[in-house]
Amino acid sequence: MLQYLSRRVLSLIPTLFVVAVVVFTLVHMTPGDPAAAMLGPEATQEQIQKVRNDLGLNEPIPTQFVKWVGRAVTGNLGTSIFLSQPVTAAIGQRVEPTGLLTLLATVIAVGLGVPAGVIAASRHNQLGDRVMMILALLGLSVPSFWLGLNLILLFGVRMPILPAAGYTSLAEDPLDALRHLILPAFSLGFAQAGLIARMARSAMLDVMRQDYMRTARAKGLAQRLVIYRHGLRNALIPTLTVIGLTISTLAGGAVVTETVFNLPGAGRLLLQSVLRRDYPVIQGAVLCVALLYAVVNLVVDLAYAWIDPRVRYA
Amino acid sequence: MIKRLLRNKVAVTGAVIIVLMTLIALAAPLLTRYSPTALAVKDRMLPPGGAHLMGTDEFGRDVYARVIYGSRLSLIVGGATVVLSCLIGVPVGVAAAYYRRVDATVMRLMDGLMALPGILLAIAIMAALGPQVGNVIFALTVVNVPRVARVTRSAAIVIRQNLYVEAAEALGAKDVSILWKHILPNCLSPVIVQATFLFATAVLSEASLSFLGVGAPPDVPSWGVVLAEGKQFMREAPWLTLFPGIAIAIVVMGLNLFGDGLRDALDPRLKDL
Numbered sequence: 001m002l003q004y005l006s007r008r009v010l011s012l013i014p015t016l017f018v019v020a021v022v023v024f025t026l027v028h029m030t031p032g033d034p035a036a037a038m039l040g041p042e043a044t045q046e047q048i049q050k051v052r053n054d055l056g057l058n059e060p061i062p063t064q065f066v067k068w069v070g071r072a073v074t075g076n077l078g079t080s081i082f083l084s085q086p087v088t089a090a091i092g093q094r095v096e097p098t099g100l101l102t103l104l105a106t107v108i109a110v111g112l113g114v115p116a117g118v119i120a121a122s123r124h125n126q127l128g129d130r131v132m133m134i135l136a137l138l139g140l141s142v143p144s145f146w147l148g149l150n151l152i153l154l155f156g157v158r159m160p161i162l163p164a165a166g167y168t169s170l171a172e173d174p175l176d177a178l179r180h181l182i183l184p185a186f187s188l189g190f191a192q193a194g195l196i197a198r199m200a201r202s203a204m205l206d207v208m209r210q211d212y213m214r215t216a217r218a219k220g221l222a223q224r225l226v227i228y229r230h231g232l233r234n235a236l237i238p239t240l241t242v243i244g245l246t247i248s249t250l251a252g253g254a255v256v257t258e259t260v261f262n263l264p265g266a267g268r269l270l271l272q273s274v275l276r277r278d279y280p281v282i283q284g285a286v287l288c289v290a291l292l293y294a295v296v297n298l299v300v301d302l303a304y305a306w307i308d309p310r311v312r313y314a
Numbered sequence: 315m316i317k318r319l320l321r322n323k324v325a326v327t328g329a330v331i332i333v334l335m336t337l338i339a340l341a342a343p344l345l346t347r348y349s350p351t352a353l354a355v356k357d358r359m360l361p362p363g364g365a366h367l368m369g370t371d372e373f374g375r376d377v378y379a380r381v382i383y384g385s386r387l388s389l390i391v392g393g394a395t396v397v398l399s400c401l402i403g404v405p406v407g408v409a410a411a412y413y414r415r416v417d418a419t420v421m422r423l424m425d426g427l428m429a430l431p432g433i434l435l436a437i438a439i440m441a442a443l444g445p446q447v448g449n450v451i452f453a454l455t456v457v458n459v460p461r462v463a464r465v466t467r468s469a470a471i472v473i474r475q476n477l478y479v480e481a482a483e484a485l486g487a488k489d490v491s492i493l494w495k496h497i498l499p500n501c502l503s504p505v506i507v508q509a510t511f512l513f514a515t516a517v518l519s520e521a522s523l524s525f526l527g528v529g530a531p532p533d534v535p536s537w538g539v540v541l542a543e544g545k546q547f548m549r550e551a552p553w554l555t556l557f558p559g560i561a562i563a564i565v566v567m568g569l570n571l572f573g574d575g576l577r578d579a580l581d582p583r584l585k586d587l
Binding site: 137143273 | 427430432433514522525527528541545555562564570
């Protein structure tokens with residue numbers, strides 16, 4: 001297991017290196033002078049020169065890259081041009097709503113998706129299966145931001161039972177923080193619930209064809225016991241991979257959802273930074289999400305290896 | 315295969331939706347007498363009904379015309395993204411399956427690109443390039459090439475282990491001819507299925523990007539742009555967000571249904587999976 005762990009951690013390095021190259025290249029993909037683009041048309045030549053110096057844009061590109069990576073590895077992601085504060089601090093201040101939103105959306109996606117998939121598989125080709133799969137298809141097809149807008153209209157305006165926008169911090173009032181996150185988390189998690197439901201259903205159907213399921217049924221176990229004890233456990237393994245992917249998709253989707261619900265999170269910071277071309281923040285935020293993705297995938301892979309020993313020796 | 319596809323109710327439903335949407339996009343000028351961009355201040359914020367089937371927006375523009383013309387942009391962006399992603403991703407995937415060196419280098423690059431949520435990478439690219447329809451296609455292609463390459467690669471790895479590939483190698487066939495004649499045609503089915511789903515995701519992504527203001531420019535009638543404008547008046551004029559949202563959902567659902575049906579028809583073993 002230790003060997004697997006170290007192999008897996010080492011394999012992250014090339015991936016993160018590519019991410020770093022991509023993130024670094026972003027600034028240089030801007031047509032014209034990135035410093036001028038950031039400052040807008042009214043900037044004076046002096047201001048542009050100052051930003052170019054601050055960002056090190058006058059140095060050769062390879063030198064810039066090495067310096068940037070060197071700083072990023074030590075946790076220094078530079079300074080936001082617009083907010084005049086370190087990027088790590090700017091992201092750190094806004095990570096709570098984003099983290100909670102992603103977590104709650106994951107809980108909703110898994111909590112709706114896995115049971116829906118199991119119900120669909122256990123009623124294969126019957127009404128229950130059809131209903132669940134139509135719901136899952138709806139989840140995949142309805143844009144999450146549109147679902148969010150409709151939820152705001154329905155539960156925030158017409159039947160005002162939940163706050164339609166904004167956020168209260170966890171330290172201030174944990175219950176109110178949760179209330180603010182219910183609608184955003186649902187609109188974000190619903191699509192992923194559809195994906196998980198489809199995956200769980202197909203994994204479950206696959207498992208139900210196995211010999212040990214027939215044996216379990218043949219020895220007279222109740223159908224419910226067969227499904228939950230023998231079926232679900234094994235079907236969860238492939239489902240777990242999808243759940244791992246879900247977390248990073250949700251973290252990306254948070255940008256959209258936070259904008260719809262005016263949540264003061266890291267996603268909205270990223271979008272605002274895009275609109276005002278605050279490149280250090282864009283680079284920093286994208287890098288953080290890539291790191292999160294890498295860590296989540298690592299954890300999922302380890303969980304996978306722990307559940308299914310065949311993976312470790314493959 | 316076509317016969318199996320035609321017998322598949324899911325695929326046929328999806329195909330009908332896609333064909334209808336394409337016809338609507340092509341025949342947009344015939345389906346409405348309004349221009350999607352013409353301003354008519356005296357007709358602003360009219361509810362659906364009468365001369366304006368889906369109402370009008372804050373500038374008096376006809377929502378029905380904007381939704382109908384919006385389908386053009388969605389289908390163009392989705393279609394172009396899929397075609398470009400496949401034109402780049404398929405050769406990369408096949409080459410990676412056949413040449414170890416390509417596999418080691420190019421696929422690492424692909425892994426790195428896939429280590430970012432698609433929408434985030436697209437937003438970041440759009441941040442650098444600016445809101446233009448061509449840039450949206452470019453950004454979504456960068457996002458999707460690795461996904462096509464990965465699917466092609468795993469299909470091609472299975473194919474290259476077949477005896478007929480070994481036979482062709484033994485007969486001294488050139489690599490290009492083996493890849494082109496023997497490997498490529500046999501690994502296309504999963505790629506085609508994947509392409510359908512990518513089309514659906516691309517339509518959704520374009521709408522999201524435009525909604526956020528980093529996709530199509532504001533003067534282009536994209537469903538995302540229409541939704542973003544309608545958001546401000548959602549309370550008084552819910553029709554501004556209702557119809558474009560339904561349009562997106564219908565197209566994406568059609569593509570997803572077609573993809574599901576196609577997968578069942580191309581590989582019956584995967585049915586129910």
